[in-house]
Amino acid sequence: MDTALRAEALIDLAALRGNLAALRERIRRTGSAEIMSVVKADAYGHGAVPCARAALAAGVRWLGTATPEEALALRAAGIGPEQARVLCWLWTPGSPWRDAVAQDLDIAVSGLWALTHVLDAVRAVGRPARVQLKADTGLGRNGAQPADWPELVAAARAAEAEGLISVTGVWSHFACADEPGHPSIAAQLEVFREALAVAEAAGLRPEVRHIANSPATLTLPESHFDLVRVGLAQYGLSPVPEAGSPADFGLRPVMTLQARIAQVKRVPQGHGVSYGHTYTTPGETTLALVPVGYADGVPRHASSSGPVWLADKWRTVAGRVAMDQFIVDLGGDSAEVGDLAVLFGTGDHGEPTAEDWARAAGTISYEIVTRISARVPRRYVGGLD
Ligand SMILES: *Cc1c(COP(=O)(O)O)cnc(C)c1O
Numbered sequence: 190m191d192t193a194l195r196a197e198a199l200i201d202l203a204a205l206r207g208n209l210a211a212l213r214e215r216i217r218r219t220g221s222a223e224i225m226s227v228v229k230a231d232a233y234g235h236g237a238v239p240c241a242r243a244a245l246a247a248g249v250r251w252l253g254t255a256t257p258e259e260a261l262a263l264r265a266a267g268i269g270p271e272q273a274r275v276l277c278w279l280w281t282p283g284s285p286w287r288d289a290v291a292q293d294l295d296i297a298v299s300g301l302w303a304l305t306h307v308l309d310a311v312r313a314v315g316r317p318a319r320v321q322l323k324a325d326t327g328l329g330r331n332g333a334q335p336a337d338w339p340e341l342v343a344a345a346r347a348a349e350a351e352g353l354i355s356v357t358g359v360w361s362h363f364a365c366a367d368e369p370g371h372p373s374i375a376a377q378l379e380v381f382r383e384a385l386a387v388a389e390a391a392g393l394r395p396e397v398r399h400i401a402n403s404p405a406t407l408t409l410p411e412s413h414f415d416l417v418r419v420g421l422a423q424y425g426l427s428p429v430p431e432a433g434s435p436a437d438f439g440l441r442p443v444m445t446l447q448a449r450i451a452q453v454k455r456v457p458q459g460h461g462v463s464y465g466h467t468y469t470t471p472g473e474t475t476l477a478l479v480p481v482g483y484a485d486g487v488p489r490h491a492s493s494s495g496p497v498w499l500a501d502k503w504r505t506v507a508g509r510v511a512m513d514q515f516i517v518d519l520g521g522d523s524a525e526v527g528d529l530a531v532l533f534g535t536g537d538h539g540e541p542t543a544e545d546w547a548r549a550a551g552t553i554s555y556e557i558v559t560r561i562s563a564r565v566p567r568r569y570v571g572g573l574d
Contacts, residue, residue, distance in 0.1 A: 261294070
């Protein structure tokens with residue numbers, strides 16, 4: 190890490206490509222599904238455009254985002270329709286429907302209201318749209334309810350027959366895929382199969398049928414269908430930590446978060462540390478200041494529990510995580526201003542992982558990496574260009 194930097198998130202694009210290769214290998218053992226690389230939320234904090242490019246270099250042909258704005262940003266960065274199909278699934282009435290049609294995005298449609306927006310945009314832009322119908326098979330979030338599904342399917346089929354849209358996909362999303370064996374999983378698969386049958390009977394011939402996210406990709410081959418939507422696993426983190434570590438699934442963490450120590454000093458016994466004095470030095474000791482805080486995405490919930498690798502040892506945050514900094518008690522050890530503190534990384538050199546931070550903060554590793562803020566510069570290694 191450059192000595193000029195306070196902190197950085199190091200992003201290993203070779204690890205990302207390796208993870209996609211490992212996932213493809215795994216999927217191919219049981220079927221022929223393709224991978225959609227999910228790069229929403231700035232690729233879970235890893236950087237959407239560099240990660241999308243790395244995924245394309247790894248042979249992926251489908252990208253997924255939540256918002257159409259995220260999808261359009263990929264197109265604006267030069268990832269054209271000939272390079273990648275891009276599905277986006279979180280729409281509101283004011284969304285950029287026309288741009289989405291003009292840029293050849295695959296538009297997720299969860300209800301008739303959305304289909305109406307698509308058809309208006311198609312007429313305005315003068316070209317047909319790609320539509321992927323989403324069924325709510327039990328998540329209770331986006332998607333059409335089974336009771337509303339036949340009507341949505343019929344309307345889409347009619348628009349397709351008129352040449353206004355092409356229904357390229359039928360899909361859904363799991364509620365509890367990260368709890369293998371949860372009864373809702375089999376129930377959702379059953380509802381999904383029924384939704385597919387309704388679509389088929391209405392004359393739809395979707396190019397891709399998909400329901401699997403990372404946990405289902407890793408633990409439930411019968412959910413793979415034609416496409417698996419992989420987010421967390423491609424970033425090298427385990428979506429089912431109880432069932433296996435990243436290494437157990439052949440994955441390697443992509444992000445390392447590190448910072449340079451900004452202050453080292455001796456303090457007497459009984460010295461309060463950070464806001465609220467929730468930590469007091471048990472004896473005369475050395476404190477090191479790590480210059481990242483919750484404004485950088487370090488969770489305040491990990492006060493007095495978050496792990497850090499510093500001066501060749503695993504250590505714990507002493508007291509509150511503040512907006513811009515936190516303290517580590519080095520005990521009898523020493524460190525220098527400018528030394529590297531590794532909050533999380535691959536774990537290969539003893540350092541904690543994002544999963545360790547998730548446990549310390551009472552959350553999931555998804556949130557740990559995604560919340561690393563724009564104040565932390567990303568540095569890319571392992572890229573092909
Ligand atoms: C975020 C998201 C995914 C990816 O989930 P992971 O568990 O990270 O693989 C897949 N599908 C939808 C609809 C999502 O919102």
